[in-house]
Amino acid sequence: MGVRIAVLAEPRIQQRIFGEKHWEQLSALGEVARIEQEGPMQPVAMKAVIEGADIAITSWGCPALTGDILEGAPKLKGVLHAAGTVKGIVTPEVWRRGIRVSSANGPLGRGVAETALGFTIASLKHMWWLSQSTRLGGWGSGRDKVRELYQVTIGVIGGGKAGGHYIRLLRNFDVHIMIYDPVMTAEQAAAMGAQKAELEVVLAASDVVSIHAPSLPATYKMINRERLAVMKDDAILINTARGSIVDEEALVEELRKGRLFACLDVTDPEPPAPDHPLRSLPNCILTPHIAGAVNNGVKRVGQFAIDELKRLLAGTPLEGEVREEQMSTLA
Known part of the structure; x- marks a missing residue:
């Protein structure tokens, strides 16, 4: 048999x-x-x-x-x-x-990484705002905020299946990649094409921060008020991992200042309340957990x-x- x-x-x-x-x-x-x-x-x-x-x-x-x-x-x-x-x-x-x-975390991670790359390009290009402006009759206002995926610093939080594939995709571009992953050595990070650094260093240096960490007690609200505060003005925060990793109340405070831009595919809880500010803030793109596979x-x-x-x-x-x-x- x-x-x-x-x-x-x-x-x-x-x-x-x-x-x-x-x-x-x-x-x-x-x-x-x-x-x-x-x-x-x-x-x-x-x-x-x-x-x-x-x-x-x-x-x-x-x-x-x-x-x-x-x-x-x-x-x-x-x-x-x-x-x-x-x-x-x-x-x-x-x-x-x-x-x-x-x-099958590997193939799911590839889908997550592709989504994160899409968020990265669209956000740097200022596409979300320009599309809305154009729909309302404008043409070209805001082009000065467009950035390319060229000679910018990308911070990656977590180098597992999704984070690792995101880094592989980024290696097609002329960018500097930094990574925070406590279980990864500097040599392993370098082999992937990234520079290992502590979390605060990655957050402070990056134009784009993409979260790919697991949901664990150690990562609960890891991206908190103090850590959001060290991020650059006009930095982009992408979360396609788990909503619990980000202190959403603190993120809302920063977004209301107009200082950061966020792309969130996950929230805590899901879905967010109908009147949650993340749904209406103009500098927050919210998608319904579609990054992996749908x-x-x-x-x-x-x-x-x-x-x-x-x-x-x-x-x-x-x-x-x-x-x-x-x-x-x-x-």
């Missing part, structure tokens, strides 16, 4: 992450069993599908893989998560059984899980492997 693959995602999520060609690829790799019952997954349905499986593919909405669920899959070698964080599904029992874990881009994570499955079966390294000791520092 070939490899048994259990797809532990409810049908609506399956439709988001897999297309017809993805199912064909999976069927070519082994026997596929999947959740067929609509609605939130129940442990009994998961146990039935995962029984005897060699590989499990999980995604958004998948409950934790408890010992009770894993009992029926003694041969399980890998959990391939076709989504971002694995914290909600991986339990100590997974590690105890020696099951390998992979996350529609066709979600298929990236499905293909990544399939590619990881191929690598696992071939005995080659997994690109998205997550290890137990990393869990405390992951988003």
Whole structure:
């Protein structure tokens, strides 16, 4: 009998992450069993599908893989998560059984990085204001505020999957890149094409600051009143990571002064209240958490899980492997 693959995602999520060609690829790799019952997954349905499986593919909405669920899959070698964080599904029992874990944070991070680059270019070019001015009958007023992605300093907060890809994209431009990441060495930063520095130094020196840090107790409201105050006048703050990293009350105060410009794809909480000032401040661009993957881009994570499955079966390294000791520092 070939490899048994259990797809532990409810049908609506399956439709988001897999297309017809993805199912064909999976069927070519082994026997596929999947959740067929609509609605939130129940442990009994998961146990039935995962029984005897060699590989499990999980995604958004998948409950934790408890010992009770894993009992029926003694041969399980890998959990391939076709989504971002694995914290909600991986339990100590997974590690105890020696099951390998992979996350699709990489392809999701690429989408986040591309969005951050779009915010960077549009904001430096002053496109948001110029578009509105032109729509109201103006033409050219404000061109003096246009900046190019050329010989400016870009600060990156967090050098993980998204931050790392953002830096790779920036290397196509003549810019100076600085990074704050407490778990990264200066040598690792230099290899990426960035200069490692302390957070306050990065904030003070940068024309654009893009946040790509995980949401952890240590990063809660890390961008606070004091740190916002050291940023340059007319600096641009981009947050495509987590809203909890920014002290929004302090940011509103700075934005009301007209000193900074912000592009926020995330808030805390989401969505913000209908009358929240972030919705109406003219120097704040607010988007509804679209940076990672929304529609066709979600298929990236499905293909990544399939590619990881191929690598696992071939005995080659997994690109998205997550290890137990990393869990405390992951988003």
